Each structure stands twice: as structure tokens, then as C-alpha cells.
Amino acid sequence: MRTTATGRPRLEERKRPGNTARDEVLDAAAELFTTMGVAATSTRQIAEAVGIRQASLYHHFRTKNDILAALLSGTVVSSLSAAHQLRDRPEPAVVLLHALCYLDCRLLWDSPWNLGILYLLPEVRDPQFDEFHRQRTELRAAYRELAERVVADLSPPAPGCLDVTPDDDAVFRMVETLPNLRADGLGAPDQPARTADLAVHLLGWRGDWAALRAASRAVAAELAQRPVDEVTSSTVAP
Amino acid sequence: MRTTATGRPRLEERKRPGNTARDEVLDAAAELFTTMGVAATSTRQIAEAVGIRQASLYHHFRTKNDILAALLSGTVVSSLSAAHQLRDRPEPAVVLLHALCYLDCRLLWDSPWNLGILYLLPEVRDPQFDEFHRQRTELRAAYRELAERVVADLSPPAPGCLDVTPDDDAVFRMVETLPNLRADGLGAPDQPARTADLAVHLLGWRGDWAALRAASRAVAAELAQRPVDEVTSSTVAP
Numbered sequence: 001m002r003t004t005a006t007g008r009p010r011l012e013e014r015k016r017p018g019n020t021a022r023d024e025v026l027d028a029a030a031e032l033f034t035t036m037g038v039a040a041t042s043t044r045q046i047a048e049a050v051g052i053r054q055a056s057l058y059h060h061f062r063t064k065n066d067i068l069a070a071l072l073s074g075t076v077v078s079s080l081s082a083a084h085q086l087r088d089r090p091e092p093a094v095v096l097l098h099a100l101c102y103l104d105c106r107l108l109w110d111s112p113w114n115l116g117i118l119y120l121l122p123e124v125r126d127p128q129f130d131e132f133h134r135q136r137t138e139l140r141a142a143y144r145e146l147a148e149r150v151v152a153d154l155s156p157p158a159p160g161c162l163d164v165t166p167d168d169d170a171v172f173r174m175v176e177t178l179p180n181l182r183a184d185g186l187g188a189p190d191q192p193a194r195t196a197d198l199a200v201h202l203l204g205w206r207g208d209w210a211a212l213r214a215a216s217r218a219v220a221a222e223l224a225q226r227p228v229d230e231v232t233s234s235t236v237a238p
Numbered sequence: 239m240r241t242t243a244t245g246r247p248r249l250e251e252r253k254r255p256g257n258t259a260r261d262e263v264l265d266a267a268a269e270l271f272t273t274m275g276v277a278a279t280s281t282r283q284i285a286e287a288v289g290i291r292q293a294s295l296y297h298h299f300r301t302k303n304d305i306l307a308a309l310l311s312g313t314v315v316s317s318l319s320a321a322h323q324l325r326d327r328p329e330p331a332v333v334l335l336h337a338l339c340y341l342d343c344r345l346l347w348d349s350p351w352n353l354g355i356l357y358l359l360p361e362v363r364d365p366q367f368d369e370f371h372r373q374r375t376e377l378r379a380a381y382r383e384l385a386e387r388v389v390a391d392l393s394p395p396a397p398g399c400l401d402v403t404p405d406d407d408a409v410f411r412m413v414e415t416l417p418n419l420r421a422d423g424l425g426a427p428d429q430p431a432r433t434a435d436l437a438v439h440l441l442g443w444r445g446d447w448a449a450l451r452a453a454s455r456a457v458a459a460e461l462a463q464r465p466v467d468e469v470t471s472s473t474v475a476p
Contacts, residue, residue, distance in 0.1 A: 033360075034360060035360055036360060037276075037277055037359060037360045037361050038275075038277075039275055039276075039277030039278055040277055040361075117358035117359070117360070119418070120355035120358075120417060120418060120421045121275065121355070121359075122271075122272060122273055122274060122275045122355070123275050123278075158396075158444065159444065160444030160445045160446070160447075161439075161444060162435055162436070162439040162447060164436070164439070167424075167426065168432065168436060169419070169424060170436055173412065173415035173418065173419070174411065174412070174415075176415065176418055177411035177412075177414065177415060179358060180357070180358060180411065180414055181407070181411070183358045186405075186407065187407075188405065194406065197400055198400070198402070198406060198408055198440065201399075201400040201402070201440060201442070202436065202439060202440040204439070206396065206397065206398030206399060207398045208398070209398075209400060
């Protein structure tokens with residue numbers, strides 16, 4: 001049983017990480033969904049894992065799918081916010097794209113539960129997940145836009161270089177392999193930065209990788225404070 | 239209701255594509271698993287979709303998970319066979335890797351049901367799927383080996399080129415994004431060849447892409463006859 005880090009007295013003992021009962025429900029559901037499966041998990045089991053009554057759970061979420069929708073949106077919303085903030089920054093596009101990859105991958109890589117494995121579930125095709133799909137589509141479009149700027153900056157392209165187009169979704173696809181690596185127990189500890197390197201390399205960028213990483217890390221650090229923490233607080237332990 | 243292409247008389251009308259009752263069960267299960275979800279599908283529903291009794295289904299498969307295991311293995315076994323045959327061929331490694339990607343992607347892209355979306359299901363972590371995981375791990379290793387040969391052939395690497403290592407699993411990761419693209423309704427019609435191009439580009443290969451594609455296609459055509467048809471007959475309509 002964890003104790004509160006601040007030592008502030010609490011009315012009740014918390015069974016799960018999270019600042020609020022809602023956060024505890026999200027954490028418990030994320031664990032059950034990613035280990036038992038969504039269909040095999042009931043709201044009763046989620047309530048039990050939190051140590052609350054099912055009726056209390058319904059105070060926060062109407063249905064199991066409402067919980068799943070909140071969790072899935074939580075995996076993209078802060079990356080989307082980062083993408084919006086990055087768009088108008090003065091740094092070269094390759095730095096911005098690297099930073100977006102890095103932040104997005106960190107979320108997929110370091111979050112306590114590997115929620116990315118749930119993206120392709122047939123159940124998630126239901127219209128009640130439209131908001132999540134809209135957000136994910138918007139994030140994909142942001143990757144396309146930045147990737148296009150990176151490729152345009154490469155002119156003239158090196159001889160023998162493939163013409164990577166926005167429709168290839170090359171960077172977004174590399175980022176979304178992190179749930180696979182995680183599920184398979186593979187990948188370097190610095191996988192988020194490494195995947196950002198690979199994505200940019202895939203577009204044909206060549207240069208000083210240490211300098212690119214440093215510039216990307218500086219931009220990411222500026223952005224990370226707000227959006228990453230926002231998501232962290234809704235899905236993850238403090 | 240489909241009629242038999244050969245016009246040969248049949249004892250009973252087939253409801254599903256497939257040469258045998260076993261194939262029909264696999265096809266029906268693949269449809270239900272990828273559209274309704276695995277947990278939401280019962281063997282009774284599968285039997286109904288084929289038009290046979292549940293008892294007849296148990297003649298071919300003991301459990302629902304046996305069906306799922308057969309389907310999952312069916313998505314990797316022929317690529318694995320292709321990888322083994324490619325290994326000792328005389329063509330340059332880049333041609334062999336391109337051909338392996340192409341064949342593997344074709345299977346993921348053109349099969350009637352997008353079974354790749356089931357790879358990461360929590361249910362599939364169960365030991366009864368060990369054979370599938372073993373096969374997929376072996377396929378990943380074959381990609382690593384070929385990718386290493388491609389990178390070694392690049393020496394000296396172009397200036398500013400990233401040192402892509404076997405641990406990056408860069409090619410395998412790109413290939414396994416096809417279920418995502420398919421689920422999202424994205425990707426070019428020639429996605430298998432395009433993904434093979436992107437994978438090789440990611441490793442840092444530069445050269446005559448039309449010549450590479452032609453050489454790869456020739457190798458793939460030689461191999462395709464046996465292994466791809468083998469898988470086709472067990473999961474797909476003739």
C-alpha cells in the first residue's frame with residue numbers, strides 16, 4: 001500500500017496512484033484493460049481494484065467505454081497540444097519534428113500502462129470513440145505537415161534518395177511502433193530519442209545527430225512542463 | 239451466396255471461402271475476431287457463420303484460442319519460410335531484404351481480414367500462443383540479420399548517416415505498421431512495395447530504386463509460388 005508523498009493526511013487510504021478518485025479509476029482501468037483485455041474487464045472489477053463502490057464509479061464515468069475513451073484520448077491530447085505549440089516556433093523543422101516525436105514517444109514509452117496496444121481494437125471503431133479518432137487524425141496531420149517541411153528543407157535531395165511523401169505517414173508510423181516494442185519487451189531505454197532519430201533519418205535527413213538531439217531536447221523541455229504534466233495527472237501517478 | 243469457380247458439384251453449399259470446412263471455420267473466425275473482437279466472439283457464432291454445428295467445429299479445433307493461434311501463425315509462417323529461402327541466395331542483401339518486406343507486407347495488406355490488429359491483444363500473451371510468438375520472434379531475427387548485411391554493405395556509410403543497429407528492429411517495425419494503416423483506411427495501393435522501399439531507405443540505402451524494385455520483384459515471384467499459396471490456402475479464399 002503506497003503512502004502519500006506529501007504526508008498530508010487523507011480521509012481514506014488510496015489503493016491506486018492518482019490525485020483524485022477519477023485518476024484512480026483511470027489507472028485501475030488502464031491496468032485491467034492492458035493486462036486482461038477490455039471485453040474481459042467489468043466496471044465492477046474496476047471499482048473493486050480502486051476500492052470504491054460501483055455506484056461511486058458511475059459518478060465519474062457513465063460506462064466502461066467512457067473510461068476507455070478518456071484513456072485513449074489521454075495518450076494523444078498532450079502530443080497534439082505540443083504539435084500546435086511547435087508549429088509556429090522559429091527552429092528548423094527537423095528540430096521541431098524531432099521534438100514532437102520525442103515527446104510523443106515518451107508518453108507511449110514511459111506511461112505506466114501500454115495503452116497503445118488498444119488503438120486497433122475492433123471495439124474502438126464504435127462512434128463513441130470518435131473524439132479519440134479525431135484527435136489521433138489531427139496528430140497524424142501535424143506529423144505530415146512537419147515532415148513535409150523537413151523534406152522541403154532537404155533540397156536538393158541527395159542522389160539516390162527516395163522521395164518520401166506526406167502520404168507515407170512515415171514518422172507517425174514509426175512512433176506508433178512503440179506499443180509493439182513495449183509489448184514485446186524490446187527497445188533501448190532511450191527509445192523515445194532513438195525513435196525520433198530513426199524517424200528523421202527515414203525522411204532522408206543527414207547531419208550532426210548530437211546537435212540535433214540537443215536542440216530537440218531543449219525545445220521539448222520547454223514544452224514538456226505543461227502538456228506532458230497535464231496528461232500525466234489524468235492517467236499516471238504524480 | 240458464392241458458387242464454385244470450377245463448377246464441380248459439391249455435396250453441400252459452402253457459405254464461406256475456403257477449400258475445406260477447416261478453411262471456412264478459419265475465415266469465419268477471422269472475420270468475427272477482426273470485426274467484433276476476440277472476447278465477443280463465441281465458437282457457437284463461428285459455427286453459425288460457417289453453417290455447421292458447434293460439434294463439427296470441435297472436430298477441427300478444440301477451443302476458440304486454437305483457432306486464433308492457427309490464424310496468427312498463418313500470418314507469419316510463410317514469411318518465415320521465405321526468410322529461410324532468401325538467406326542463402328546470391329543476390330545482394332538489399333534485394334533479399336526488399337523481397338522479404340514485400341512478401342510479408344503483401345500478406346498483411348492483401349489478406350481478407352486484418353489479423354495483424356490482434357497481435358498485441360493481452361489475451362495473446364497466454365502460453366497457448368507460444369508457437370506464434372516463437373515464429374514471430376524468429377521472423378524478427380531474420381529481418382535483423384538481413385538488415386545487418388545491408389548496413390554492412392553500405393560501408394563506408396555516407397557522412398551524417400545514422401548508425402542503424404539490429405536492435406533498432408527498424409525494418410520489422412515498419413512492416414508491422416501495415417495493420418495500423420489498414421485499420422485506419424490509409425496507405426497507397428502499392429503499399430507492400432512502398433513499405434519495402436521505405437524500410438530500405440530507413441537503413442540508409444541509396445541507389446536506383448526502379449532497379450532495386452525489379453530485382454526484388456523477380457526474387458519475390460520465385461518464392462511467392464509456394465509459401466504464399468500455402469498460407470493462402472489455410473486462411474483465404476482460393
